[in-house]
Structures are given as structure tokens and as C-alpha cells.
Amino acid sequence: MKLYLYTLLIAITLLGCKKDNTNNNGDYAFFGGEIINANNNYVVLSKSKQIIDTIRLDGNNRFIYKVDNLQPGLYNFKHGGEFQMVLLEPKDSIMFRLNTLEFDESLVYTGEGAKKNNYLINEFLRNEIEEKKIFEFCQLNAEAYKKEIDSIKNIKLKKLKKFKSKYDTSDLFNKIAQANIDYNQYFNKEIYPFVHYGHNKYDILESLPEDFYDYRKTINYNDAFLKDYFIYNSFLRWNFNNIALSEHYKHAKDNHFKSSDVCYNLDRLSLIDSLVTDHEIKEDLLHHYTVNFLNKSNNEKNNKAILDFYTSKSSNTESKAMITQYANALHNLKTGKNFPETVLIDTRNSETSVDAIINSPTVICFWSQTYYDHFKESQHKIYELSTKYPEVKFIVINVDDYGMDSALKALKRNSFTFKNQYQFKHPKASKETLALYPITKAFLVDENQKIVNGKTNIFARNFEEQLLGLINR
Structure with a gap:
């Protein structure tokens, strides 16, 4: 199988070079692969939520695709409902092989540009494995917890340094790999007050070292480059959960906290509106929290308050119509009503x-x-x-x-x-x-x-x- 992949890569690279000698259409990369236990006969390739193409698999569930006018960065490929990201840079010729039964775990890249992507997918899998440990560490006091997650970060930094010394890495890869380490660390700190045992979140916040959230001074809430990256978006959501908690306690009557409190949710939406200026990032966050609140709340007055705030801040006409329709649908699904004809x-x-x-x-x-x-x-x-x-x-x-x-x-x-x-x-x-x-x-x-x-x-x-x-x- 490896012989087939490498032969195909050499052929398409030579073909691409021949084409480019006579018709230069900008930077390009080749991307392809083989899917074991395919769920359908196509792969969808996209970037920044814009579909580039729907690529058909051949009779052996393989494909190869040339990305013309390449914009270097993270691309998304989707098959049968599952998806993963791939970093494409000029002149890359990347092939992957995966089994849909273990989509992420079986994913392996070969070809020019494979090493950086294998590094990134391995880090993704490590982060998933470490998640359980992180939740266990969250029960430690803040100082001990900080030591544990600092240790994890230092191990990752050493691995990255070793990788960069062994291979000639690009500035783009370096930026993504460093962001992956940094934002995982930030994410781990943001979840601490919520995962740590005890219902009194005010006391937990008060017990944190003064420098626990110092990194927040450097956070870019409008990073257009990272906005499609999973860990950046996960961090943003937990960061707003957390800073809204501190804001909520400034005017709360007592230290009792429930994530379903309408005032807490309005505080969070207000913070998003004030700190995020990137249109896409803001819309995604406002949409996420509004829908989540409506889905959990049975209080019509509170639902209206959240919906009114969202529609006053969102500039996405289509999204506002969708969420208004969603709220109306929830109203028709209240206890005691007939289940809709379906x-x-x-x-x-x-x-x-x-x-x-x-x-x-x-x-x-x-x-x-x-x-x-x-x-x-x-x-x-x-x-x-x-x-x-x-x-x-x-x-x-x-x-x-x-x-x-x-x-x-x-x-x-x-x-x-x-x-x-x-x-x-x-x-x-x-x-x-x-x-x-x-x-x-x-x-x-x-x-x-x-x-x-x-x-x-x-x-x-x-x-x-x-x-x-x-x-x-």
C-alpha cells in the first residue's frame, strides 16, 4: 500500500510541475488518500467554512485532488459525518489513509508535508487522552493543579523543540504548533473553577493565585487565523464562561451560582459583544450561547430576554431568523403538547x-x-x-x-x-x-x-x- 501511495505521489508531483511550467496558476498542493470502510463515495474539502469541492472516491475508495491558488493554512476534510484538519502549504503532496471505524486514531499521512500533519494529529490524540487526567487534576488545589498542567506543557514544548530541530519547519507550522500548546494550557486553566469540586464557585475563584490568569492580558479575541481551529474555539467558550462568572459575582445578591441564571447568561453575551469584533467569531459565540440557553430554559420571560439581546447584537439576518424559529419550535414542544407529526x-x-x-x-x-x-x-x-x-x-x-x-x-x-x-x-x-x-x-x-x-x-x-x-x- 505504501508503494502505491508513494508512486502516485511522485506521478502527480511530476504532472503538477509539468503543468505549472506552461500555466502558472499560483501556489498549489496535492491532497488525497484512501478510506477503509467508506461510509459514502465522496470527501468534502473546505476552508474557513467555505466548501472548496466535493471529491468523488474511485472504485478503491481513493482520491487525489489538486488545490489550485492555494491559501496556506488549515483545511477541513469531511467524510461520512466525521472530519479532521490538514495543514496545506505550497507544493505539498499529502496522502492519508484511515479506517472509518477508528477515524482519528487510524489517520496516517504520507508524502511531502506528511510529517507536520502527523505531528499535529498525534498532538490532537494526546490532548484527548490527557483530558481525563486534567479532570482528575482539577480536584487538586490551585497551586498543585498549576504545577501539573505546567509540567504537561513543558513536555509538549520539549517535543516540539525536538521536532523542529529534526525537520525544517515553516513559520506557519510553528505558529499552529505553538498555539496548540498555548491554548490547551489556557483551556485547562479556564475549566478549573467549573470542574473543581464544590458548588461555591466564588470561593474557588478567590482561592486562585494572583497570576493564575495572567495570560489573559495577551489573548487575541479576534484571531482570524485561529478561528477555525478547535482548541482556540474551545478556549474562547470556557474563557467567556469564566470571566462572565467573575462579572456575575459583582452584582449577584449572594455567592450562589447556577449556569442557568439569566443574569449570568446576559453577562456572558454582553462580554462577547464588548470584547469580540471579528464578525464570524462573535456570531458563532452569540449563536452558541443563545441556542444553549433556549434549549435548557423553560422560563418564557428569560427566554425572551436572551433572544432579544441576541437579535439586537447579531447582524446575521439568516441566523436571527433561524434562532427565532428555534425558539418558536421550543414553545410548541412544551410539556403537555402533542408530539409533532413526523x-x-x-x-x-x-x-x-x-x-x-x-x-x-x-x-x-x-x-x-x-x-x-x-x-x-x-x-x-x-x-x-x-x-x-x-x-x-x-x-x-x-x-x-x-x-x-x-x-x-x-x-x-x-x-x-x-x-x-x-x-x-x-x-x-x-x-x-x-x-x-x-x-x-x-x-x-x-x-x-x-x-x-x-x-x-x-x-x-x-x-x-x-x-x-x-x-x-
């Missing part, structure tokens, strides 16, 4: 509807191949719950628009049951009607098709209590 496709590709299959206490939950970890974890959880509570029907709906065959392949590959598995016939319209965000959302519905809870989650701590309440109604 057309489904069953595993035999026959059409049915929700009202035709609900005749007992029912849980309706959802999955997507885009969120692969949630897909696997939720299927296991549903099996566990359905075995424990046989009097409850679990209806499981795939929300993708890839067709039922693709959903069945995903279920079959993971040895999951086909029982009570469905797919929306009209995914876009159904997701809007059911205000389906986040994907972890679930509905409890009684035998009369009345909504008992429209904002629950099968992984919630009290979910089994909710099930017992549904059964005993």
Missing part, C-alpha cells in the same frame, strides 16, 4: 410516522454519523435502558440525509440492533420542527403521544428517575 423511514425503507408507532411510554432519541462517539455511546446506553425498562419503547432516529442504507451500514458495522431504528424522511424540516439541538436531546412521550419532557438526555444523572415517572403516570 414522517419516518423504517429499516425496510417503508414510510411510517411517529404517531403510528407510539402506543406506550416512549423515549425518542437521535443520532448522527457526524457525532460518531455519541452514536456509539448512545446505542449502548439505549440497549442497557431498554433491557432494564422493557415497558418503555425506545425510538431511535437517525437525522442524517445520507439515506437509510448508510445508517444501516453504520449500525451493522458496530453490531447494533435494527429494532426501532428509523430515519427522518425530511431531515431538515423535521430537525427544525423538533428544535433538534443538541444531538443528545431526547423526548419522553406518554402513551397518548403527549410530551412529558422535551428537553431531556439519556445520559442525565436523573434520567432513570424521569423514566420511572413516565412509567407511573
Whole structure:
């Protein structure tokens, strides 16, 4: 397989050079790969949320693509709902190989430009592994916690220094690799007050060393280069969670704190509005927190306050219309209302509807191949719950628009049951009607098709209590 990849890389590089001698169309790079257990027959390549092309796989689930007029930087490639990033620079000829069963873990690059990308994907995987340790370290006092995460950062800096001494790295790679280390460290510090045990967040903030958040003085809230990078966006969200907490305590009547407090959420939105000037970054943050609040709150007055603030600050007409529609949909999904008529496709590709299959206490939950970890974890959880509570029907709906065959392949590959598995016939319209965000959302519905809870989650701590309440109604 490696021989095939290298031969192909040499061929396309020579071909590219020949072309460029006669027709110089700017910087370029070649990007391609092979996908084992492909979920469909294409890969979507994009940059900064703009789709560059949808690239077809050949009969061997391989592809090669020339990116003309290359803008050096991070690109996104997506297949079957999963995605990853690749750093492309002029004259790169990068091939990858991955297995969709272990998308990130199996991803390996070869060719010109491969080493820097293998470094970045390995750092991504290390960060995922370290996350559990970080949450454990969060239970230490602040000084001890700082020592632990400083130690992790120093190890990463030494690895980067060794990599740079061994290979000729570009300024662009150096910037991304350093940002990855820095923003992981910043992220780890921002989560500390929220993950540290104890409900009194005020006391936790007061116990922090004076220099704990010194790095905030240098933070760029409008980094156009990093705005597509996962760790930068994760940091921004937790940073605003944290600085809004401090702002909230300036006017709170007591030290009691709940993340669902409307004043805390308004403080956070206000801080975003004042600190972020980059249009895209601001819109993403305002949108994220507004939708999250609306999804969790049942207080119409508070919902209106958050929605009004958002619509007054957002300049995205389409997004404002979408969130207003989302709020209206949530209003129609309140406890006691009928579950909306929803057309489904069953595993035999026959059409049915929700009202035709609900005749007992029912849980309706959802999955997507885009969120692969949630897909696997939720299927296991549903099996566990359905075995424990046989009097409850679990209806499981795939929300993708890839067709039922693709959903069945995903279920079959993971040895999951086909029982009570469905797919929306009209995914876009159904997701809007059911205000389906986040994907972890679930509905409890009684035998009369009345909504008992429209904002629950099968992984919630009290979910089994909710099930017992549904059964005993």
C-alpha cells in the first residue's frame, strides 16, 4: 500500500510541475488518500467554512485532488459525518489513509508535508487522552493543579523543540504548533473553577493565585487565523464562561451560582459583544450561547430576554431568523403538547410516522454519523435502558440525509440492533420542527403521544428517575 501511495505521489508531483511550467496558476498542493470502510463515495474539502469541492472516491475508495491558488493554512476534510484538519502549504503532496471505524486514531499521512500533519494529529490524540487526567487534576488545589498542567506543557514544548530541530519547519507550522500548546494550557486553566469540586464557585475563584490568569492580558479575541481551529474555539467558550462568572459575582445578591441564571447568561453575551469584533467569531459565540440557553430554559420571560439581546447584537439576518424559529419550535414542544407529526423511514425503507408507532411510554432519541462517539455511546446506553425498562419503547432516529442504507451500514458495522431504528424522511424540516439541538436531546412521550419532557438526555444523572415517572403516570 505504501508503494502505491508513494508512486502516485511522485506521478502527480511530476504532472503538477509539468503543468505549472506552461500555466502558472499560483501556489498549489496535492491532497488525497484512501478510506477503509467508506461510509459514502465522496470527501468534502473546505476552508474557513467555505466548501472548496466535493471529491468523488474511485472504485478503491481513493482520491487525489489538486488545490489550485492555494491559501496556506488549515483545511477541513469531511467524510461520512466525521472530519479532521490538514495543514496545506505550497507544493505539498499529502496522502492519508484511515479506517472509518477508528477515524482519528487510524489517520496516517504520507508524502511531502506528511510529517507536520502527523505531528499535529498525534498532538490532537494526546490532548484527548490527557483530558481525563486534567479532570482528575482539577480536584487538586490551585497551586498543585498549576504545577501539573505546567509540567504537561513543558513536555509538549520539549517535543516540539525536538521536532523542529529534526525537520525544517515553516513559520506557519510553528505558529499552529505553538498555539496548540498555548491554548490547551489556557483551556485547562479556564475549566478549573467549573470542574473543581464544590458548588461555591466564588470561593474557588478567590482561592486562585494572583497570576493564575495572567495570560489573559495577551489573548487575541479576534484571531482570524485561529478561528477555525478547535482548541482556540474551545478556549474562547470556557474563557467567556469564566470571566462572565467573575462579572456575575459583582452584582449577584449572594455567592450562589447556577449556569442557568439569566443574569449570568446576559453577562456572558454582553462580554462577547464588548470584547469580540471579528464578525464570524462573535456570531458563532452569540449563536452558541443563545441556542444553549433556549434549549435548557423553560422560563418564557428569560427566554425572551436572551433572544432579544441576541437579535439586537447579531447582524446575521439568516441566523436571527433561524434562532427565532428555534425558539418558536421550543414553545410548541412544551410539556403537555402533542408530539409533532413526523414522517419516518423504517429499516425496510417503508414510510411510517411517529404517531403510528407510539402506543406506550416512549423515549425518542437521535443520532448522527457526524457525532460518531455519541452514536456509539448512545446505542449502548439505549440497549442497557431498554433491557432494564422493557415497558418503555425506545425510538431511535437517525437525522442524517445520507439515506437509510448508510445508517444501516453504520449500525451493522458496530453490531447494533435494527429494532426501532428509523430515519427522518425530511431531515431538515423535521430537525427544525423538533428544535433538534443538541444531538443528545431526547423526548419522553406518554402513551397518548403527549410530551412529558422535551428537553431531556439519556445520559442525565436523573434520567432513570424521569423514566420511572413516565412509567407511573
